[in-house]
Amino acid sequence: MTTPCSTGRISLVGIGPGSLDHMTPAARLAIVEADTVIGYATYIKLIEPLLDGKAVIRKAMTEEIERALEALDQARQGRRVALVCSGDAGVYGMAGPTYEVLFEAGWTPSSNIEVEVIPGASALNSCAARVGAPLTHDFCAISLSDLLTPWPVIARRLHAAAVADFVVALYNPKSGRRGEQIVHAQAIFLAHRDPQTPVAIVKSAYRAKQRVELAALADLAECEIGMSSTVLIGNSHTFVRDGLMVTPRGYADKYDVTSGEPREGERRGRSLSTGLVGWRAALREDTATPEVLAARFGLPEAYLRYVLSEPTTV
Template sequence: MKITVAGLGPGNHEYVLPIVQRALAEAEVIIGYDYYFQFAEKWIDPSAELISMPLGDEEKRAYRAIEEALKDKRVLVIGSGDASVYSMAAIVYEMTAKRDHDEIDLETLPGVSAFLAAGSLLGAPLGHDFCCISLSDLMTPWGTIEKRIRGAAMGDFVTSLYNPRSKKRYWQLERLRKIYLEERSADTPVTIVRQATRPEQDIKITTLGELDVNDVDMFCLVMIGNSQTFRHKNHLITPRGYLNRKPKTGGEIQQESFRIVSEHVSQLPFSTSDKWAVTRLVHTTGVMDDHQYYKASLQAIDVISDHLKKGGEIVTDVTMVASGITRAFVGKYGNAVHCLLNEKEAYEIAESEGITRTQAGMQLAMKKFPNALYVVGNAPTALFEITDKLREDDSFCPAGVVGVPVGFVNVIESKEQLSQVQNVPWVIVEGNRGGSNIAAALVNAAFTLEQAENYY
């Protein structure tokens, strides 16, 4: 006992697969919608029993197929396109399973579905991820359909629409168009393919913004491109990505990362220099919204960049900051990077004055390198030393201060003090955020400021 379900393709005899042609010739009973028999008559054995039923009697067709199979006849259920795409396979399998007819073998033979036929006629619209949605709410609640529509629109899928519009279901396609326009450009290519591969075939290429739903009926398949789909002559092309391959090398990956971040921050009310600093900051933290914590005095990044490219010295509070500053940049411009945390004298000062070694190291550095760039990525006490020195000693005139200590004690206070400094360029990341990696990232941003032109 066996039921075979087969798709006849979109309607043209040349699209009926040989395996389906053979099944048509061997079947003793063929069951289907009245309209479809005209596409199969070429291969049907004259002795076969033909059982035709009107549209809407899918359940009855499945039930009749089971009845005939139980008589041990070779039963073939036909449908258009592919039997498993919005066609008879689902209901035949479902009814057979739910009625516990385990004695009946089931088989599905493939066919060329309407969206595949339309895709071939158009050239290459299905070159990347795609989906199919039926707009018929006869058996599926509209709320469910709309949820799928929004998912496809947001997911940027090329979308083929089955059952797009009929006399009684006339509003759904326009509703879909409105939803898609919330997610996609009005210039997105849209194609209406009517009676694909049949003598009456007609193809209209338009756009999402100009789509006239009155041009669509039940004999049409509507295909909506994704954000990359474009028109060439009478073809639609959705690139797979061969000409824009995924970055592989370290440099390529970094550049692509910067591009992604820069798109996110491009509209922020920052100067180009500050946008570049924010790009390097977010690239380091991996948190897109960290831009809201970035603050800098006017043209601070520009001034710091000029200092570094003239070979200016750098002082850091801890060795981790020094390690994070790219060696290639330091080597290119001849910058000396100092961290006096572990100097013998720093130990002695810390012990005698009862202060931290970072404070002691910073005291030593400010005497030796009063015009350096000062970078604090760990210790708020080190930043306090700097701000106190700026307030008390006019001879201390650093090229700038990057103050991004991290933690929960004295961190916010130290950054607030720095933000009130008026005579020295400064950069901070507000709140408890910070760290050696962020401090180094901001310095590296100043080293590479010219790269901002590639992104902004």
Template sequence: MGKLYVVGIGPGSVENMTVRAVETIKKSDIVIGYTKYLDIISSLIENKKVFSTGMRGEVERCRQALELSRDNVVSIVSTGDSGIYGMAGLILEMRKDEDVEIIPGITASSAAGSVVGAPLMHDNCNISLSDLMTPYELIKKRVELAASGDFVISFYNPKSHGRPHYLKECMDIIRKYRADSTPVAVVKNALREGQKYEIFTMDSFEDDKVDMMSIVIVGNSNSYLKEGEFITPRGYKFTSSNN
């Protein structure tokens, strides 16, 4: 009897994977994933059967994983969390009677937030600006509602050659609900090789600093900068030791 694990491998380094994710991959007979994702965990899969596909091979990967899991212990991997823009949903949609278990991981917004401070301490949401799966008009509607609801917003897939203006247009929507001093963070390659970040305010934000490897975090009406750190207060009452 086999089993299929849908594993979130975190932001892109073995050291930032959960213990459970590492142990699951180690005990798997077969590991399946996008080629670049498998490169990240190459040290864990040296002696295993590996199946990979290129970009946009998600359905093929999931079908293969489900088939092989009938007689083997299989892990199909996603970066970040397997249930946030990962493979978990598609696997469950395609599953018939296969034994499936979801293994969570650190998602990109959490990774990026840890780099710049504590921007996600209050209500927040993730919005992907990729229109491959979601019509752009619906994306803009979600941005508008999240901004009017005073959510901290993390943008995934914020900019590409095919849609260079989406981020600017969505930031213009948010500006209707945010002060010029609202912090905006751009984190590239969060918690992996090549990590870089910059913190702006709404009035100084430069979208030319953003690419597909970036996460953009926009604060809510209470977010602020303190000694270079991006903070969204939860609302705790305390007395400063400096007073």
């Protein structure tokens, strides 16, 4: 086993989707250089080839705080700790709870314990790669786990994302004890989206038990979904073709895709004609009141008044 260093170190390592081929070199190096590796048992199993000669501490699924406390204790002893999690440590991963534990213990960046977050591909990245290109326009991620977040908060976020036409990645969509949340999420989205909106359910991307299913929003609740699944819900422009789920960025609206030339009224390298400048100019020529404009565009009336009151620039 490696001799502990005089100054402790905690590396918060996102191992990506699970395949060693998709782990970053920095993540691999942090594990190789560590003398103690801590993580959820399933994640530890995914990196077993890198663990020879290391102290390995396995924790259960809901023991995130215990993992962080153990990492702090080991680092205080001068050990180099790799605290591993799947995906990215900063996206529903171990970075947040670890910093909470550290700050509560009086740690600061100038302390004798070094802390580094090493990024990895999150589930939304790996799952999107398995189904095509569903995230090439604006998207957001929402966890359906109400273990730590009140359901009304989650529901409001789902509603806001649905209204705003985001592509949405749903993390923690379902578990053995939580089966209703995905049904409620579907109901919220069906209030704003076409029932035939494409969705993708990807289980264990890049792992041995990987499963990919494409479906329509109307059928989402009947799909096979579990804790290791991520659900991608398309926006109003997302389509499926030849088994691939794609969200257009909008190039076809601005350019002729057969020639690459800008369409009439558009200029290469310039904002869309309906971008902020063009939209603002159109608003100022409109005779509607700010209240009517707010309802038309689904925007706050105060914002519309701000736009209309901005000084005209030459």
